[in-house]
Amino acid sequence: MNKQELIDAVASATGSSKAMTGEAIDAxxxxxxxxxxxxxxxxxxxxxxxxxxxxxxxxxRNPATGEEISIAAAKTVKFTAGKTFKDAVNGTAK
Structure with a gap:
């Protein structure tokens, strides 16, 4: 599902306009x-x-040459799924 499909699904579920739904999702x-x-x-x-x-x-290591390379430190974004979401994905939601 891409962003436009998400907007369409939320607009359909809520009865809101696609423009308002898009603004809300962007916010x-x-x-x-x-x-x-x-x-x-x-x-x-x-x-x-x-x-x-x-x-x-x-x-x-560079996979093409096997040469060692230095990879700099970086910040990452983490997402941890909640129990309800995990249960829905696994088909064990109540």
């Missing part, structure tokens, strides 16, 4: 992004949590 994504950029965790009970993490610098 939600923006709020989550801003919070994670600031180092905060966004927890949506039943769905999951978005947070930032750190990946340490390390040495890797």
């Amino acid at each position: 939600v994504i923006g709020a989550i992004t801003n919070a994670v950029v600031e180092g905060r965790t966004v927890q949506l009970i039943g769905f999951g949590s978005f947070s930032s993490g750190e990946r340490a610098a390390r040495t890797g």
Whole structure:
């Protein structure tokens, strides 16, 4: 499902216009992004949590040449699925 399909599905489920639904989805994504950029965790009970993490610098290998390369440290975004979401995916939701 891409963003437009998500907008269509939410608009259909809520009876809202696609334009208003698109703005709402953009606002939600923006709020989550801003919070994670600031180092905060966004927890949506039943769905999951978005947070930032750190990946340490390390040495890797170029798969084509086998040459060792240095991989710089980086910040990452983590998503941890909530129990309700996991249960729905696994078909064990009540």
